[in-house]
Amino acid sequence: MNNSNKIKMERLQSVLERFGADSGRWPENEQELTGFVKETPQAATLYHETRALDQLLDKAAYLPEASSDLQQSILTDFTDLQAGEDDVVVPFLRAGNRAKNAAYPKHNWMSAAAMAACFAVGIYLGGVGIGDWSLDLASDFANLASQGDQFAEIDDLVIPSSFEEELL
Amino acid sequence: MPDRSPAVERAGSREDDDLMCAIAAGDQAAAKQVVERHLPLLMSLARYMLGSDAEAEEIAQDSFLKLWKQAKNWQPERALIATWLRRVASNLCIDRLRQRRTVALDPQDDQLVAPTQQRDLEDKHLALRVNQALTLLPDRQKLALTLCHYQGMSQKQAAQVMEISEHALESLLSRARRGLKKSLEHEWKQLLPGRYERNEYGKTDLPQRVKK
Numbered sequence: 001m002n003n004s005n006k007i008k009m010e011r012l013q014s015v016l017e018r019f020g021a022d023s024g025r026w027p028e029n030e031q032e033l034t035g036f037v038k039e040t041p042q043a044a045t046l047y048h049e050t051r052a053l054d055q056l057l058d059k060a061a062y063l064p065e066a067s068s069d070l071q072q073s074i075l076t077d078f079t080d081l082q083a084g085e086d087d088v089v090v091p092f093l094r095a096g097n098r099a100k101n102a103a104y105p106k107h108n109w110m111s112a113a114a115m116a117a118c119f120a121v122g123i124y125l126g127g128v129g130i131g132d133w134s135l136d137l138a139s140d141f142a143n144l145a146s147q148g149d150q151f152a153e154i155d156d157l158v159i160p161s162s163f164e165e166e167l168l
Numbered sequence: 169m170p171d172r173s174p175a176v177e178r179a180g181s182r183e184d185d186d187l188m189c190a191i192a193a194g195d196q197a198a199a200k201q202v203v204e205r206h207l208p209l210l211m212s213l214a215r216y217m218l219g220s221d222a223e224a225e226e227i228a229q230d231s232f233l234k235l236w237k238q239a240k241n242w243q244p245e246r247a248l249i250a251t252w253l254r255r256v257a258s259n260l261c262i263d264r265l266r267q268r269r270t271v272a273l274d275p276q277d278d279q280l281v282a283p284t285q286q287r288d289l290e291d292k293h294l295a296l297r298v299n300q301a302l303t304l305l306p307d308r309q310k311l312a313l314t315l316c317h318y319q320g321m322s323q324k325q326a327a328q329v330m331e332i333s334e335h336a337l338e339s340l341l342s343r344a345r346r347g348l349k350k351s352l353e354h355e356w357k358q359l360l361p362g363r364y365e366r367n368e369y370g371k372t373d374l375p376q377r378v379k380k
Binding site for chain 1: 228291352356
């Protein structure tokens with residue numbers, strides 16, 4: 001193989017590695033290499049090897065059909081965002097559970113759990129009598145607030161710190 | 169996929185800008201149109217990168233969520249939706265692959281599952297081998313090959329998605345192909361002209377048992 005062909009072989013190898021065997025993808029200035037492939041057995045061998053690799057890669061070609069559940073989930077995210085629910089949390093929607101979760105609006109279970117917990121604590125506190133005590137305390141504060149002039153008395157009751165005593 | 173001409177690209181960009189404008193205004197039909205147009209390719213990209221249908225769905229959903237959030241800040245004529253979505257999905261995939269390594273997960277069974285299309289047994293085996301070899305490629309080489317070979321993007325478009333120069337992309341592609349050519353040598357040799365037919369009948373290329 002002469003020097004010129006050696007250089008062309010290197011160019012061909014570079015083109016095949018970058019663009020594959022589909023000459024339609026080769027840059028225009030490399031199109032002349034198709035003639036070189038036809039004329040030179042070594043170039044043809046290299047070309048056929050690359051084409052075989054391309055064909056092999058095509059065996060794993062895969063264009064999935066997006067499920068309607070997935071499409072629906074994506075559009076639900078859109079609707080939620082439009083409704084101002086910025087806290088859309090996708091990781092909760094694992095793919096396997098997508099259909100199951102689709103039946104429940106996101107985060108509603110969290111709100112329901114929080115409400116149930118508050119309700120239970122309320123019943124418990126009521127049962128042990130803390131409710132009466134807390135009501136008394138609330139009523140005291142209410143009386144205090146309604147008698148504005150009495151705040152002056154409270155101010156008088158504040159015990160001065162030693163530093164303030166010195167100043168006095 | 170051939171390079172898109174600047175005029176076609178500008179028209180696509182205008183169409184995308186209109187769609188994003190409608191989406192920012194809450195137009196459900198526009199959102200649906202974008203989902204229908206881009207979801208399959210986005211899932212395909214994530215599937216090649218992660219080898220798992222379930223994870224591919226999550227990546228696709230995360231990517232669209234980011235797009236919805238981006239709608240109000242969409243800058244006209246800065247990017248095509250397809251490029252933007254693929255860039256986001258690519259980054260999410262690479263993050264996941266890094267996390268997998270960090271937590272040292274066992275290889276997932278479904279990474280090695282061949283696509284579910286109808287194929288004969290030999291094709292299924294070859295697809296499985298290709299998927300295995302792709303899994304072993306470095307992340308960015310795998311991404312470059314997926315964008316160019318499987319998604320049909322031009323070098324220029326793929327470089328935009330990966331935010332690298334065309335030269336850097338071509339370097340990644342070269343290394344990916346060299347790696348695959350080596351790791352799949354036995355398989356691609358079966359597809360060489362003149363050898364395939366004989367292989368169909370199992371007469372050549374099968375490893376010979378060494379008689380002791």
